[in-house]
Amino acid sequence: MTAAPETAPSAVLLGCPDGLDDLVRGDLRERHGIASERVAPGVVGVDAVPAAEALGPMVERVGLALDPSDPQRALPVLDAAAAAIGMTQPAFRVQSADPDTRSRWIDAIGARGWPNLPADWQLNVDLDTGRVDLGPLHWSRRVARLERLPATTPGPVAAGLLRLAKLRPGDLLLDPCGGVGTVAIVDAVQRGGPAISADSDAESVATARRNVAALGLDDAVEVLEADAAHLPLDDDCVDRVVSDLPFGKRIGSNELNRTLYPAILRDLERVLTADGRCVLLTDDKRVFADAVARARGLKVVGERVIRYNGVTPTAYVVVRSRRRKRR
Numbered sequence: 001m002t003a004a005p006e007t008a009p010s011a012v013l014l015g016c017p018d019g020l021d022d023l024v025r026g027d028l029r030e031r032h033g034i035a036s037e038r039v040a041p042g043v044v045g046v047d048a049v050p051a052a053e054a055l056g057p058m059v060e061r062v063g064l065a066l067d068p069s070d071p072q073r074a075l076p077v078l079d080a081a082a083a084a085i086g087m088t089q090p091a092f093r094v095q096s097a098d099p100d101t102r103s104r105w106i107d108a109i110g111a112r113g114w115p116n117l118p119a120d121w122q123l124n125v126d127l128d129t130g131r132v133d134l135g136p137l138h139w140s141r142r143v144a145r146l147e148r149l150p151a152t153t154p155g156p157v158a159a160g161l162l163r164l165a166k167l168r169p170g171d172l173l174l175d176p177c178g179g180v181g182t183v184a185i186v187d188a189v190q191r192g193g194p195a196i197s198a199d200s201d202a203e204s205v206a207t208a209r210r211n212v213a214a215l216g217l218d219d220a221v222e223v224l225e226a227d228a229a230h231l232p233l234d235d236d237c238v239d240r241v242v243s244d245l246p247f248g249k250r251i252g253s254n255e256l257n258r259t260l261y262p263a264i265l266r267d268l269e270r271v272l273t274a275d276g277r278c279v280l281l282t283d284d285k286r287v288f289a290d291a292v293a294r295a296r297g298l299k300v301v302g303e304r305v306i307r308y309n310g311v312t313p314t315a316y317v318v319v320r321s322r323r324r325k326r327r
C-alpha cells in the first residue's frame with residue numbers, strides 16, 4: 001500500500017494518547033502494511049477502517065471524520081460508520097456543546113429509525129470534534145472492560161508503556177504499583193503473561209482481583225497486596241517492570257515521593273534480572289531523576305513524554321548500569 005499524501009484528509013481517525021502516535025503508526029505500517037498520517041496530537045489518520053486485530057491496544061477509539069455543520073450532508077458518513085460495524089440501525093448518541101444543534105441532529109438521525117441510546121450506543125456522533133466513533137472498536141470493548149478507580153491508568157497508556165518494555169515470551173512482568181491491574185491485564189490479554197500486579201492499597205488489590213477473575217486471567221496474573229519498597233519476591237527474578245508510579249497528585253505527595261521513589265528503585269534493583277528493563281511513568285520528574293541518579297545500579301536509557309487527561313508525565317526506560325555483584 002502506498003503512503004497517502006500528507007495533505008489528503010483522512011476519512012478514518014484513530015485516537016491514542018498524545019506521544020504514542022508514532023508507535024501506533026509504526027505498528028500499522030510494519031505489522032499490517034497500513035499507511036497513515038498524523039492528523040493532530042494523538043490522532044492518526046488512515047483511509048479505511050482497519051481490522052480489529054490491526055488496531056492494537058494503544059488505539060483508544062476509532063472514528064470517521066464528519067462534517068458537523070449539516071446532518072443531511074453527514075448521513076452518508078453515518079451509513080458508512082454503520083456498515084463498518086456491520087449494523088443497519090445502530091444505537092447512537094450525539095455530543096455537542098450547543099443543545100439546539102444536538103436536538104437537530106438527534107431528530108435527523110432518529111428519523112431514519114435509529115434508536116437514540118446515550119447510555120448504550122454503537123455510534124457516538126461527536127459534533128465538537130467532527131467525528132463519529134465506532135463503539136464496538138473502542139478500547140474497552142476490543143481489549144478489556146475494567147473496573148476502575150480514580151488513579152487508574154488509561155488502558156492505551158498502559159499498552160504504550162508495555163510496548164516500550166519490549167517483553168519477550170516467558171518474561172516475568174512486575175507492576176509494583178499496579179492499582180486495579182491495568183498493566184498486567186493488558187499484558188496478559190496481549191502476551192499471555194506471566195505477570196505480578198502488586199499494590200499497597202487494599203481497595204485497589206480487591207478491584208484488581210475482581211478484574212483478573214472477570215477476564216479469566218487468573219493463570220496469567222498474580223495480584224499481591226504488598227509495599228513496592230519491600231516486595232515479597234526473590235532477588236533477580238523479574239525480567240520487566242512496567243509501572244505508573246504515584247505522581248504525588250491524586251495519590252501520595254511530592255514530599256512522600258522523595259523517600260518512596262528511592263525505596264522503590266532500591267527494591268526494583270534487587271528483584272530485576274541482569275538484563276532486566278523497567279518502564280516507569282511519573283509526572284514527578286525532578287524527584288524521579290534525583291532518585292535514579294542516587295540509585296547507583298540503575299540508569300535511564302530512554303524517555304518519552306505522554307499527554308492524556310490533563311497530565312504530561314514522562315515514561316522513563318531504566319536498566320542496570322553495571323553488573324550486580326553475586327551475593
Ligand SMILES: C[S@@+](CC[C@H](N)C(=O)[O-])C[C@H]1O[C@@H](n2cnc3c(N)ncnc32)[C@H](O)[C@@H]1O
Nearest residue numbers: 152153177178179180182199200201227228246
Ligand atoms: C498512578 S496509580 C497506578 C494505577 C494503576 N496502573 C492502575 O491502572 O490502577 C499508583 C498506584 O500506586 C499505589 N501505591 C502507592 N504507594 C505504594 C506503595 N508504597 N507500594 C505499592 N503501591 C503503592 C497506589 O495505591 C496506586 O494504586
